[in-house]
Amino acid sequence: MPDAEGVQKGEPKILRWDGPVPLPPVPDTNYASFLLNIMLQHGEKLALVDARTGKYHTYGDIYRAVPRIKAGLAAAGVSQGDALLLMSSNHIDFPLVLLATVLAGAICVPVSPTLKPDELALLARASGARWAVAHESLAPVMQEAFGQLPPGTLRQLWVLGSAPRLPSLANLMRSGPSPDGHAQEMIDSRTTVALMMFSSGTTGPPKGVMLSHRNLLTSLLQNKYLKSLSPPGTPNVLESTLLVIPVFHTYGYIILVNTILMGGKAVMMARFSPERYFEAIQTHKVTFSPIVPHIAMYLAKTPLMSKYDTSSLLAFASGTSPLAPSTHVELMQKTGKGAGIGYGMTEACATIASNGGSLGFQLGSVGKLLPYYEGKVVDVETGQILGEGQEGEVCVRGPSIMLGYMGNPKATAEVLDAEGWLHTGDLGFFDQDNFIFLTDRIKDLMKVKGYQVAPSEIEKIVREVEGVADVTVVGVPDDRLGEAPRAWVVPAPGASLDPAHIQQHVAGVSL
Structure with missing residues (x-):
């Protein structure tokens, strides 16, 4: 930021990843197919576990099930480019539906299980969805939402679990795999939408963020590359990840995928409950717990933690909104565990910068720019590129930046400029070591x-x-x-x- 006399310092600068080895190119392939091939390497290790019931899927289970679900979707009429709404709290079948939809070349649209019918109807209309999968408890909400749309909009609704007169995921799988069940649909990974996640963007009502196969592959390679830089013998922090943050949200989903990438076990918890949270850590020997600031505040103060065995836990991570430095320090002192910070946006396909781990740590910062990104801070009024210590709008560019907002070119043009820079709407600056610090939101000034x-x-x-x-x-x-x-x-x-x-x-x- 400007010094006490208001004198600006630092030459204009573009932030770029400066790693010890070149970044691998992003492949032109189907994202789900790429992820399934990674799963195949993990054999029959535990992949997904329900924290409440103990039900689970191994990596082999997922590898075999996804093509069958894809075949069932195709038999029902789901075609390349179709949109499918997926509404559920954290559930072990959630990733199976998502991957099968994407493998088919269709668009998966994960939505919050807390939406009311009228809110869900708006998102269904915005996404153009004709198909839906919902948790058994949410089927009535989904039906009521589509009831507000023109007759025939919803072609079919399937449920996770069972519901009267509605087919289930098991019905989809009965079709059996097609001979080329694992084959990917012919797509252009740069322009084909794989996921549509809703975000309010830098301001305004929710918008459908179109994420391509290439966007998602970039995020995957980003973390694979960072892992490759770790010294031999470094513990796998993601060996057992407790997912209490929702996987319909980009933050939760990317953590889930990173756990899969590392061959870890994702322990799925539908909602945060203090006792069940600590019981899950103790039972499943959880090594990593991604959380949000209000949970971090609770954990920093609760005496409940001392009643459970949390010795397996290696680290926390906090995201979605700023974590006060005082809470950050208190959490680490109270637990004796590391606590990383992530900064991201749905429009950037999740994490933009990370504070902690191999990238280094600065208290109060959101961290350093991750691989495949370029970043800059620009003057809010003039758009001029600023230098070290100068406050302005944070902008990022790279192959993981969204294609745009579905059916909303005006809103897209407001955040994506002609040179491909995503204007985040966040005010901030970077220091001499390229750590980024956020100071406010432009719309809040x-x-x-x-x-x-x-x-x-x-x-x-x-x-x-x-x-x-x-x-x-x-x-x-x-x-x-x-x-x-x-x-x-x-x-x-x-x-x-x-x-x-x-x-x-x-x-x-x-x-």
């Missing part, structure tokens, strides 16, 4: 007396007040100031806060 004010700066100051557990600051219209900051403060348990004291504290600090 307030104009107070004509000056740009970042809510995160005020939030940081308010959190210094004793008794404040959390705070959110937004700009509200003000006749005198243009915009004025308004804070919603959450007191810590048992704390009594005086608004006047908080205001005096903020007023006494120079922003």
Whole structure:
């Protein structure tokens, strides 16, 4: 950021991966076929386990089942380019459906199991989906959603489990594999959409992010390449991964795929429950636990952890939103485990930068740019490329960047420029070691007396007040100031806060 005199420092710079060996080229192939061939190398090792029931699939099970599901989809009429909605909490059959759909050259559209029928109907319409798979408990929601669309929109709904008068995944598999069940459909990996995941983008309502086979393959190779740089004998952190973060979300899905890549076991948990979380770590000898900030805050303070054997755990990772440095430190001190940070976007096919591991660590940073990416920070007003320590919008480019938003060229043009740069909408800067630090969201900036004010700066100051557990600051219209900051403060348990004291504290600090 600018120094105390406001003097800018650092020459304009493009950040690029600078690894010890060249990056392998991204193959032109079907993503699901590529992933299945990796699974074949893992034999009959455990791949997917349900944390609650103990049901499981081995890698061999998945390798044999996916072509059969693909054949069942084809027999039902699912064709290349068709979209299939997949609605479920974390379930061991979720990856099977996704891979079978993609292997067939169709588009898998994972959606949140918490959606209401009217919300789901909007996503079904936006994606153009004609087919659907839902967990047995969510079949009524799916039916009600498609009931809001023109008759005949939904060609068929299958369920994970069983539901009255609805075919199941088992019905799909009864068709048996076609003679070329593992064969990939002829596709152009650069332009063929494999997954469509919904994101609000840099702002606004959810949009269908079109991710190509090449986008997904790049993300896969990214992690395979990083693993190849590890010294011999380095423990496999992903040997047993506890997935309590949702795999319909890019963060959870990419962690799942990375676990598969490493031949690890993915322990699927439908929702976070403290006791079941620790029981799963103890029972399944979990080595890696990706989490989100609110779970990190809980783990940093709960006494429950001491009641379970968590000695197998090697590391945590946190993503989706910023993790306060104080919570980050507290989590590592409390557990004695490493805790990496990831920064990503659905539009970039997940992780853009990583803080921890072989890339090094800087507290408060989101890390260094991952392989296959270029990055830059640009002036918000002029678009000029900035240098070290200068705050601006973070932009990234590379073969994992989305094709665009489905049916929304205007929104696509707002975030993807003519040179292929994805404008993230995040404000930040990089230091002399190329660690990236995020400071705010562009859309969150307030104009107070004509000056740009970042809510995160005020939030940081308010959190210094004793008794404040959390705070959110937004700009509200003000006749005198243009915009004025308004804070919603959450007191810590048992704390009594005086608004006047908080205001005096903020007023006494120079922003």
